[in-house]
Amino acid sequence: MKRDNRVLRQGANVTAIVLALLTVFPLYWMVLSALKPKGEITAAHPRPWTFAPTLENFRNALGVSGFGRYFLNSLLVAGVVVVVSAAIAFLAAVALSRFRFRFRTTILIMFLVAQMVPVEALTIPLFFLVRDIGTVAPGFGLSSLGALMLVNLAFSLPFAVWMLRGFVAAVPESLEEAARIDGASRFTILWRILFPLVAPGLAATSVFSFITAWNDFVFAKTLILDTDHQTLPAALMVFFKPDENDWGGIMAASTLMTVPVLIFFVLVQRHMVSGLGGAVKD
Amino acid sequence: MPATTVTARADRGDSSPVRPAGGVPAKGRRRSGPLARIPVPLWLLLPAALVLIPLFGYPLYQLGLLSVLKFGQPQASGGVPTEFVGLSNYTDVLGDSQFWSVLGQTLAFAAFCVVATLVVGAVCAVLLTRVGKWPRLLLMFGALGAWAAPAMTGSTVWMFLLDTNSGLVNEILGTQGHNWMYDKWSAFAMVAVVVVWHSFPFVMITLYAGIQAIPDSVLEAARLDGAGTATIFRKVMLPMLRPLLVIVVIQSIIWDFKVFTQIYVMTGGGGIAGQNLVLNVYAYQKAFVAENYSLGAAIGVLMTLILLAVTAVYIRSLRRSGEEL
Numbered sequence: 001m002k003r004d005n006r007v008l009r010q011g012a013n014v015t016a017i018v019l020a021l022l023t024v025f026p027l028y029w030m031v032l033s034a035l036k037p038k039g040e041i042t043a044a045h046p047r048p049w050t051f052a053p054t055l056e057n058f059r060n061a062l063g064v065s066g067f068g069r070y071f072l073n074s075l076l077v078a079g080v081v082v083v084v085s086a087a088i089a090f091l092a093a094v095a096l097s098r099f100r101f102r103f104r105t106t107i108l109i110m111f112l113v114a115q116m117v118p119v120e121a122l123t124i125p126l127f128f129l130v131r132d133i134g135t136v137a138p139g140f141g142l143s144s145l146g147a148l149m150l151v152n153l154a155f156s157l158p159f160a161v162w163m164l165r166g167f168v169a170a171v172p173e174s175l176e177e178a179a180r181i182d183g184a185s186r187f188t189i190l191w192r193i194l195f196p197l198v199a200p201g202l203a204a205t206s207v208f209s210f211i212t213a214w215n216d217f218v219f220a221k222t223l224i225l226d227t228d229h230q231t232l233p234a235a236l237m238v239f240f241k242p243d244e245n246d247w248g249g250i251m252a253a254s255t256l257m258t259v260p261v262l263i264f265f266v267l268v269q270r271h272m273v274s275g276l277g278g279a280v281k282d
Numbered sequence: 283m284p285a286t287t288v289t290a291r292a293d294r295g296d297s298s299p300v301r302p303a304g305g306v307p308a309k310g311r312r313r314s315g316p317l318a319r320i321p322v323p324l325w326l327l328l329p330a331a332l333v334l335i336p337l338f339g340y341p342l343y344q345l346g347l348l349s350v351l352k353f354g355q356p357q358a359s360g361g362v363p364t365e366f367v368g369l370s371n372y373t374d375v376l377g378d379s380q381f382w383s384v385l386g387q388t389l390a391f392a393a394f395c396v397v398a399t400l401v402v403g404a405v406c407a408v409l410l411t412r413v414g415k416w417p418r419l420l421l422m423f424g425a426l427g428a429w430a431a432p433a434m435t436g437s438t439v440w441m442f443l444l445d446t447n448s449g450l451v452n453e454i455l456g457t458q459g460h461n462w463m464y465d466k467w468s469a470f471a472m473v474a475v476v477v478v479w480h481s482f483p484f485v486m487i488t489l490y491a492g493i494q495a496i497p498d499s500v501l502e503a504a505r506l507d508g509a510g511t512a513t514i515f516r517k518v519m520l521p522m523l524r525p526l527l528v529i530v531v532i533q534s535i536i537w538d539f540k541v542f543t544q545i546y547v548m549t550g551g552g553g554i555a556g557q558n559l560v561l562n563v564y565a566y567q568k569a570f571v572a573e574n575y576s577l578g579a580a581i582g583v584l585m586t587l588i589l590l591a592v593t594a595v596y597i598r599s600l601r602r603s604g605e606e607l
Contacts, residue, residue, distance in 0.1 A: 008412075009412065009413070009414070012409055012412045012413045012417075013413045013414055013417045014417075015409060016406075016409050016410070016413045016417035016418065016420065016421045017417050017420055017421070019406060019409070019421055019424070020417070020420040020421040020423070020424035020425075021420075021424070022424075023421070023424035023425055023427070023428050023479070023483075024423070024424035024427050024428070026428075026431075026436070026439045026440060026443060026479070027427045027428070027431060027439070029439060029442070029443060029450065030435070030439045030442075033442065041448065042447075042448045043448070045453060046448060046449075046450050046453055048450075087329075088329040088330050088333065089330070091326040091327070091329060091330070092326060092327050092329070092330040094323075094326055095323035095324075095326035095327045096323075096327075098323075099323040101323055107327070109597075112532070112593065113586075113590060114334070114338055115533075115536050116536055116540075116585075116586050116589035116590055116593065117338075117342060117345075117582070117586050118540055118542075118561075118562050118565065118582050118585050118586065119540075120542055120562060120565065120566050120582075121345060121565055121566075121569070121578060121579060121581075121582025121583075121585075122341045122342065122345055122582075124345075124348065124569065124575050124578075124579070125340075125341035125342075125344035125345055125348065126337075126341045128344075129336075129337075129340065129341055129344075150333070150337055151337060153333055153337075154333050154334055154337035154338045155338070157330060157333060157334060157338075158334070158338075159533075161330060162529070163529065166525055166526065166529060169525070170495065204491075211430075211432070214432065215432040215433055215434065215543075217434065217543070233432070233434060236434065236435075247442050247445075247448070250438050250442070251438075251439070251442065254432075254434075254435035254438055254439060255435075257432055257434075257435050258430060258431050258432065258435050261430040261431070261432065262426070262427060262430045264430070265426045265427075265429065265430045266423075266426065269422070269426055
């Protein structure tokens with residue numbers, strides 16, 4: 001019995017490691033290819049290593065005019081979207097999981113339905129809407145980061161609320177009950193009791209908001225008409241050529257675009273997995 | 283239509299206080315929390331409504347409007363007045379045999395991706411609870427990487443791996459010169475691999491977090507009562523994971539039905555002669571390439587309705603089995 005368990009555990013360990021390597025390999029290949037000198041990338045026999053790593057591809061990528069600027073624009077938009085969407089979604093999730101009221105289910109289903117709308121199809125009406133907003137508030141009109149923030153906020157919210165609801169529901173209500181008996185105000189309960197307990201869920205949810213804003217290409221392409229306010233995905237398009245792809249450049253640019261998301265994930269990951277477990281256990 | 287309901291709800295909320303949980307015949311087993319004493323949860327929903335009604339509801343309404351107009355490039359540039367054409371855009375779409383074949387392959391492709399994502403994700407989640415610290419961290423890190431990779435960069439990396447001449451896959455398999463994106467089903471399969479690679483981490487990490495959140499005391503109690511591993515899994519863990527399972531299933535359906543970037547980038551906008559089109563890309567092509575915005579809008583509306591129907595069936599079956607939303 002004991003030995004069986006050990007064999008099983010070793011088998012599981014090996015399986016996990018193999019799966020991990022398979023999963024991570026494309027990313028390794030991306031970084032490796034970004035570091036390879038030009039000749040090696042298109043060589044007949046690609047090798048999974050390189051003896052002559054070079055930053056040439058990265059220099060080319062960064063050499064694209066204003067790349068740093070696009071990068072900062074992307075960070076700014078994604079950052080604002082994450083923070084605002086977390087705050088709004090938290091309040092809405094509390095309303096939807098801690099109260100029973102008329103139309104509660106209707107509203108819930110609407111948040112679900114909102115996610116089903118193909119975003120690409122909404123680009124046309126949004127273009128005209130943002131253009132009109134711009135005549136009143138230029139900070140949120142066409143070619144403004146404000147417009148991108150608003151639009152990405154709107155499209156990340158339904159999922160954020162929907163997902164956060166589960167995390168709020170997972171917090172035992174006995175804790176709030178206890179706080180109330182101790183005389184805590186509603187605001188205190190919301191802010192001092194519920195918020196910290198839902199924080200891991202918020203972290204997990206913010207990942208999605210970040211990705212929505214960071215990956216967005218369609219809106220940036222449609223709503224941003226000048227190059228100063230463009231974001232990263234649009235800048236990456238420079239490397240895509242119909243006839244002859246500059247794989248080294250594409251891989252370097254892809255690497256630069258993936259790294260911030262990866263950092264964000266690693267920072268948040270601990271909260272996503274262990275935080276929930278730790279906080280809720282009785 | 284969601285927007286109008288939100289508005290209706292907001293109007294009502296101002297005048298009549300929403301009854302706290304105690305007043306409503308309790309639908310669930312859940313007791314009302316102390317927060318339920320706040321008369322109106324409206325103010326909690328207000329910020330969300332302020333963002334969503336103008337920026338989501340209104341464009342959605344306009345999308346619906348667009349789908350019953352004749353609206354192409356001449357109308358967009360203002361040269362020709364728009365014209366109400368009723369449902370003729372819809373009859374055009376539904377009468378096009380290409381729509382039906384695209385719909386069929388969209389459903390098949392999405393179904394395959396959903397099942398594969400769920401199976402891989404669930405197996406990995408269970409695996410994570412059974413392995414040592416380092417394998418766990420490694421798998422977690424790999425999954426986070428795949429998850430973090432933006433859809434576009436993920437697609438380009440895989441395209442590079444599968445490249446006809448300088449791709450690693452052909453090198454390893456000794457099939458230099460083989461074009462993986464040429465055959466229709468091979469192309470779909472490759473895109474499916476990328477979609478699953480991108481989305482199984484969500485399932486894995488959500489379910490793993492859920493498993494971790496099950497209190498040890500509960501499992502301990504079950505074990506003391508003489509329950510075996512299989513029984514614990516079926517009778518204790520599965521019911522407790524149910525809410526999370528609902529979320530991952532619905533999300534997978536929604537995401538995989540709407541796959542856009544991977545198809546668009548990897549098959550070059552829908553494959554040779556449109557053989558790899560899915561509805562989302564099809565709508566985009568109709569709207570922006572053929573510049574028939576109203577036809578694209580009609581397809582967008584139809585897509586939403588189809589997704590709605592699929593999810594409604596799923597939620598209904600959940601409710602029938604006694605699950606509360």
